[in-house]
Amino acid sequence: MFQGMAQMSRDVAIIGVGMSKFGELWDKNLRDITLEAGMYAIFDSGVRGADIDAVCIGNMSAGRFTGQEHLGALAADMGGLGHIPAYSVEAACASGGAAVRQAYMAIKSGEHDVMLVLGCEKMSDVNQSQAMYTVSVASDWEWEGMFGATFPALYAFIARRHMLEYGTTEEQLAMVAVKNHKNAVENPWAQFRRALPLEVVMNSGLIADPIRVLHASPVSDGAAGLVLCSADRAKEFTDTPVYIEASAQASDTLALHDREDITRMDAAVISAREALKQAGVSIKDIDVFELHDSFTISEIVLTEDVGIVEKGQGGKAVEEGLTEIDGKFPVNTSGGLKARGHPIGATGVAQIVELVLQLRGDAEKRQVDGAEKGMAVNIGGTGATSIVHILGR
Amino acid sequence: MFQGMAQMSRDVAIIGVGMSKFGELWDKNLRDITLEAGMYAIFDSGVRGADIDAVCIGNMSAGRFTGQEHLGALAADMGGLGHIPAYSVEAACASGGAAVRQAYMAIKSGEHDVMLVLGCEKMSDVNQSQAMYTVSVASDWEWEGMFGATFPALYAFIARRHMLEYGTTEEQLAMVAVKNHKNAVENPWAQFRRALPLEVVMNSGLIADPIRVLHASPVSDGAAGLVLCSADRAKEFTDTPVYIEASAQASDTLALHDREDITRMDAAVISAREALKQAGVSIKDIDVFELHDSFTISEIVLTEDVGIVEKGQGGKAVEEGLTEIDGKFPVNTSGGLKARGHPIGATGVAQIVELVLQLRGDAEKRQVDGAEKGMAVNIGGTGATSIVHILGR
Numbered sequence: 108m109f110q111g112m113a114q115m116s117r118d119v120a121i122i123g124v125g126m127s128k129f130g131e132l133w134d135k136n137l138r139d140i141t142l143e144a145g146m147y148a149i150f151d152s153g154v155r156g157a158d159i160d161a162v163c164i165g166n167m168s169a170g171r172f173t174g175q176e177h178l179g180a181l182a183a184d185m186g187g188l189g190h191i192p193a194y195s196v197e198a199a200c201a202s203g204g205a206a207v208r209q210a211y212m213a214i215k216s217g218e219h220d221v222m223l224v225l226g227c228e229k230m231s232d233v234n235q236s237q238a239m240y241t242v243s244v245a246s247d248w249e250w251e252g253m254f255g256a257t258f259p260a261l262y263a264f265i266a267r268r269h270m271l272e273y274g275t276t277e278e279q280l281a282m283v284a285v286k287n288h289k290n291a292v293e294n295p296w297a298q299f300r301r302a303l304p305l306e307v308v309m310n311s312g313l314i315a316d317p318i319r320v321l322h323a324s325p326v327s328d329g330a331a332g333l334v335l336c337s338a339d340r341a342k343e344f345t346d347t348p349v350y351i352e353a354s355a356q357a358s359d360t361l362a363l364h365d366r367e368d369i370t371r372m373d374a375a376v377i378s379a380r381e382a383l384k385q386a387g388v389s390i391k392d393i394d395v396f397e398l399h400d401s402f403t404i405s406e407i408v409l410t411e412d413v414g415i416v417e418k419g420q421g422g423k424a425v426e427e428g429l430t431e432i433d434g435k436f437p438v439n440t441s442g443g444l445k446a447r448g449h450p451i452g453a454t455g456v457a458q459i460v461e462l463v464l465q466l467r468g469d470a471e472k473r474q475v476d477g478a479e480k481g482m483a484v485n486i487g488g489t490g491a492t493s494i495v496h497i498l499g500r
Numbered sequence: 501m502f503q504g505m506a507q508m509s510r511d512v513a514i515i516g517v518g519m520s521k522f523g524e525l526w527d528k529n530l531r532d533i534t535l536e537a538g539m540y541a542i543f544d545s546g547v548r549g550a551d552i553d554a555v556c557i558g559n560m561s562a563g564r565f566t567g568q569e570h571l572g573a574l575a576a577d578m579g580g581l582g583h584i585p586a587y588s589v590e591a592a593c594a595s596g597g598a599a600v601r602q603a604y605m606a607i608k609s610g611e612h613d614v615m616l617v618l619g620c621e622k623m624s625d626v627n628q629s630q631a632m633y634t635v636s637v638a639s640d641w642e643w644e645g646m647f648g649a650t651f652p653a654l655y656a657f658i659a660r661r662h663m664l665e666y667g668t669t670e671e672q673l674a675m676v677a678v679k680n681h682k683n684a685v686e687n688p689w690a691q692f693r694r695a696l697p698l699e700v701v702m703n704s705g706l707i708a709d710p711i712r713v714l715h716a717s718p719v720s721d722g723a724a725g726l727v728l729c730s731a732d733r734a735k736e737f738t739d740t741p742v743y744i745e746a747s748a749q750a751s752d753t754l755a756l757h758d759r760e761d762i763t764r765m766d767a768a769v770i771s772a773r774e775a776l777k778q779a780g781v782s783i784k785d786i787d788v789f790e791l792h793d794s795f796t797i798s799e800i801v802l803t804e805d806v807g808i809v810e811k812g813q814g815g816k817a818v819e820e821g822l823t824e825i826d827g828k829f830p831v832n833t834s835g836g837l838k839a840r841g842h843p844i845g846a847t848g849v850a851q852i853v854e855l856v857l858q859l860r861g862d863a864e865k866r867q868v869d870g871a872e873k874g875m876a877v878n879i880g881g882t883g884a885t886s887i888v889h890i891l892g893r
Contacts, residue, residue, distance in 0.1 A: 136642070166590075167569055168563050168569055170560075170563055170634075170637045173641070174636070174641045175640075176560055176561055176590060176592060177591065177637065177639075177881055177885070179591055179885065180591070180592070180753075180754050180880060181754050184751070184758070188751075190750045190751050190752060190766060190767060190770050191751060192601075192750060192751065193591075193749075193751045195590040196602075197569060198587040209605075212605055212606045212609040212611050213605045213609070215610065216609035216610075218605050244562075244569035247574070249568070354611075356585035356586075357583045358572070358573045358581075358583050359573070359583060361573050361577045374583060487573060491570060491574075491577070492570070492586070
C-alpha cells in the first residue's frame with residue numbers, strides 16, 4: 108500500500124449508525140431491511156437526506172438470494188436520496204468491510220464529503236440447502252464448492268489441524284459460542300438473544316467433524332448502516348464522532364489447499380499489522396474487538412492472527428476468559444456472527460456499528476468500560492480476504 | 501459531489517490496456533479470460549506484477565452465471581499478485597465503469613499508487629433464456645423483472661415513446677447497428693466482425709416491438725483490463741499516459757415507470773454535465789465517444805443526453821453520419837456493445853480501453869484522426885446508473 112502522501116488525504120469520521128433486527132425476517136424483503144438500517148443511520152447522524160453525497164453498499168449475493176442486483180441505485184431510489192452516485196462492493200463475507208473501506212477512500216479522495224454505507228443480505232428467501240450452496244460462491248467454486256466442500260467442511264479442516272497442532276479442544280470451540288451467545292442476550296438487534304449452556308453446544312449435531320451446528324453462524328437476514336463524513340465536518344452534525352484511524356485490506360489464495368499453513372490466515376495477519384501501523388498503536392491499546400466468527404474456530408484463529416495471543420493460544424484465551432466483555436481483550440461484545448447473526452453483506456458494517464456504540468459508551472449492558480479504541484476484522488471465504496478497521500473516539 | 505478540496509487530490513493516469521477476445525468463448529472459463537485481459541494490461545503498461553498495489557474488478561453477476569463470487573481474491577490469486585487488496589464493484593451493466601471510478605478514487609485518496617482494474621463476465625455458460633433471466637437482476641426485479649418485463653421489453657417502451665414524440669424511425673434504429681457493425685470489422689477483439697446491410701437489420705426477428713434482434717447487444721463472454729497509476733508516476737512506466745480528466749456518476753429510479761420522461765436518461769444528463777464541468781471542456785471539445793448502446797435506441801438517447809445533439813435529434817444524427825468514425829462526433833468506434841459485444845461487467849472497462857487506444861493513436865483502421873479527448877458513458881439497467889469518464893492525452 109502507498110504510504111507517502113499523507114499530506115494529500117483527510118481524516119474520516121463515523122457520525123451515525125443504524126441496524127435492522129437480524130434474524131429470519133419472513134415478513135420483510137431485502138429493500139425493507141436495507142432501508143430500515145439506512146434510515147436509522149441517517150436519523151442517528153443528524154444529517155438530512157440531501158446532505159448525502161453517495162451510497163456504497165456491501166452485499167455478496169443478492170442476485171442469487173433474491174434475484175436483485177443493482178442495489179446501489181435501488182437504495183438511492185428507495186431512500187429518496189435523489190440522483191447521487193450509488194454502487195455495491197463485493198468481497199464475499201467481507202463485503203461489508205469492503206464497502207466501509209471504499210467509502211473511506213472516496214471521502215479521503217475529496218470526491219465525496221458525506222456518505223451512506225450500507226451492508227445487507229436476505230438469505231432466508233431460499234431454503235437452507237440452497238443457502239449453503241449459494242454461500243459456496245465465496246469459496247473457490249471450481250476447486251472446492253463444485254466438489255461439495257462447503258464452508259463447514261473447509262472450516263472443519265482448519266479446526267482439525269488447529270486441534271492437532273496446538274491441542275485446541277472441542278470444549279474451547281464450544282466456549283466461543285457460549286461467550287458470544289451470552290453477549291448477544293444484551294444486544295437488541297441480535298438474532299439469538301439466549302444464553303447457551305456449554306453442554307448444549309457440545310451435544311449439538313455434528314455437521315462436519317469437529318464442527319457442530321452450534322459452532323456455526325446462522326443463515327440470517329439483516330442490514331446495517333453507517334454515515335461517514337470528512338472529519339473536518341463531523342462536528343457540524345454530532346458531538347460524538349468516532350474516527351477511522353486505520354483501514355487495511357489483504358488477500359490470500361482463494362482455495363484453502365493452496366495455503367502453506369491452514370491454521371493461520373495470512374491476510375488477517377498482514378492487514379491487522381498494517382492497520383496497527385497506520386493507527387500508530389499496538390494490539391494492547393485496543394479495548395474492544397469484533398472478530399469474524401463465521402465458525403467458532405475462526406474467532407480462535409483470528410485471536411491469534413491479529414496478535415491478541417501467540418499462535419496456538421486462541422483456545423486457551425477463550426477458556427481463561429481473556430475475550431469476555433470484562434476480560435483484557437473483549438471479543439464480539441455484539442454476539443458476533445455466531446449469535447448476532449451473519450447476513451453476509453451486513454456483517455462487516457454491523458461490526459463497525461458495534462464498535463461505534465462501544466466507543467460512544469452507548470452499548471448499555473454489554474459496554475466495555477472506558478473503551479477508546481476498537482478493531483474490526485472482517486473475513487471473506489476461508490481467509491482469502493481480510494479487511495481490518497481501527498476506530499478511535 | 502464534493503468539489504472544494506482539489507488541493508488534496510492528485511491526478512490519475514491510465515498506463516496500460518488489455519482485452520480478451522469478446523464472443524462466445526466455449527473453451528475458456530471466467531478466470532481464463534479475466535487473467536488474459538489483466539496480463540495484457542500489465543504487459544502493455546510496463547509495470548511488474550509486484551508494482552501493483554490493489555485490484556478492483558467490475559462484474560455484475562458471476563455468482564448467477566458461473567457460481568463464483570469473491571472475484572477480487574480470485575484475480576489476485578490467479579494473477580500471482582500476492583496479498584494485495586482486491587474486491588469487486590457492482591452497478592449492473594455499469595459495473596465496469598464503477599470499477600474504474602473506484603480505482604480512480606482509491607488512487608486520488610493516496611491509499612494506492614498503481615492499480616489493476618478488470619471488468620469481466622462469462623454469460624454463455626447458461627442458455628440464452630437463463631441469460632435473459634439473469635440479466636433481469638439489473639432491473640427492478642420486484643416491479644419489472646418478476647412480471648416478465650425483460651430488458652428488450654423495457655427498451656421497447658423507450659423506443660416507442662421516442663418514435664412517437666420525436667419521429668425517430670425504424671430505419672434510424674437499424675442504422676446504429678449498421679454503423680457499429682461496420683466499426684467492429686476493424687476491431688480485433690470484437691465479437692461480430694462483419695458488416696450488416698441495413699435490410700438485414702430491418703428484417704431481423706422482432707423480439708419486443710419495435711426492437712429486433714439485431715438492435716440488441718448480444719450475450720457475450722469477455723474481459724478487459726487497465727493499469728491505473730498516480731499521474732506523477734506515470735512517466736516512470738510509459739511515454740504515452742492517458743489521463744482521467746473527469747469521473748462522474750449519477751443514479752435514477754430503478755424502475756422505468758417511475759421516471760418523468762422515459763425518452764431521457766436523467767442520470768446520463770447529470771453525470772455527463774458534471775464530467776464536462778470537471779474537465780473544464782464543452783461537448784464540442786470531445787473527439788471520440790463510447791456510448792452504452794445496449795440497444796440501438798440507447799445510443800440514440802445518449803447522443804442526445806450527453807449533449808451531442810438536441811433532444812429528439814439522435815435518430816437524425818446517425819442518419820446524417822454525424823456519429824461515424826469520420827463524422828463530427830464519432831460514437832462507438834470499437835463497435836460498441838452491439839458489435840464488440842457486451843460481457844456485462846467488462847463493458848465499462850472495454851469502453852475505456854478503446855478510448856485509450858484512440859487517444860494514443862493506436863486504433864489502426866478505426867482511428868479518429870488526431871483524437872485528443874474521449875468520453876465514455878456506461879449505463880446500468882434502463883439508466884438507473886450512469887458513469888461518465890473523460891480522458892485526455
